[in-house]
Each structure stands twice: as structure tokens, then as C-alpha cells.
Amino acid sequence: MQLARIIGHVTATVKHPALVGWRLQIAQPLDAADNPDGEPLLAIGNLGSGRGDRVMLTSDGQSVREMMESNNTPVRWAVIGIADE
Numbered sequence: 001m002q003l004a005r006i007i008g009h010v011t012a013t014v015k016h017p018a019l020v021g022w023r024l025q026i027a028q029p030l031d032a033a034d035n036p037d038g039e040p041l042l043a044i045g046n047l048g049s050g051r052g053d054r055v056m057l058t059s060d061g062q063s064v065r066e067m068m069e070s071n072n073t074p075v076r077w078a079v080i081g082i083a084d085e
Contacts, residue, residue, distance in 0.1 A: 002057045003030045003083060006049050007040060018073040022046060025079065027057055044068070045079030054083040 004027035012024060022044040031037040034054075041057070044064075049055050057077050058064065064078045065071055 001080070002059070003034075004028055004041065004043075004055055004057050005030055005034075006045075006051055006053045006055060006079075008051060010042065016074050018068055018070040018075070019044065022068070025049065027055065027077065027079070029057075030054070041077050043077035043079055044075050047079055047082055049079055049082050054085065055079045056081040056083055 006025050007028045008026040010024040010026060023046060025043050025045050026040050027043045028040045029037045043057055056079070058080045059077050064075050065073060067078055068075065
């Protein structure tokens with residue numbers, strides 16, 4: 001699990017079939033002091049998180065495949081929760 005802040009979203013006119021219906025979001029990983037920690041990541045989400053929200057991300061492949069109900073997905077990161085402020 002990684003804490004991150006949503007800093008934007010991505011619009012794709014052509015995408016992998018597994019991504020249909022999922023929001024593509026840009027997430028900035030955070031350290032323990034809520035400072036940026038590394039480069040922004042592309043993550044999928046469907047929990048309603050938006051720009052400025054602190055979220056929890058996972059890179060666990062099995063969890064992502066189960067969440068997307070697909071064994072053939074290019075997704076590495078997924079939003080699994082919205083953190084309280």
C-alpha cells in the first residue's frame with residue numbers, strides 16, 4: 001500500500017479493452033510527512049476520488065486483476081481507498 005495524492009486525470013481515446021469504464025488518474029506518491037516521494041504514477045480508480053484527494057494505492061497484481069475482473073490487464077497501480085484528512 002502507498003499513500004498518494006490525486007493530481008489529475010488522463011483521457012485516452014484508444015485504450016486496452018480491460019480499461020473500459022475505469023478512470024485513469026495521476027497520483028503523486030507521498031512520504032510519511034505528506035511530501036512528494038518520487039515520480040507521479042498512473043492509477044485506475046472508481047471510488048470517486050478527485051484532484052487533491054489523499055488515496056491509498058496498491059500495486060498487488062492479484063488484487064488489481066480481481067478488482068478489474070480481468071486476467072489480461074496492463075494496470076500496475078489501483079486506488080483502493082480514500083484516506084481521511
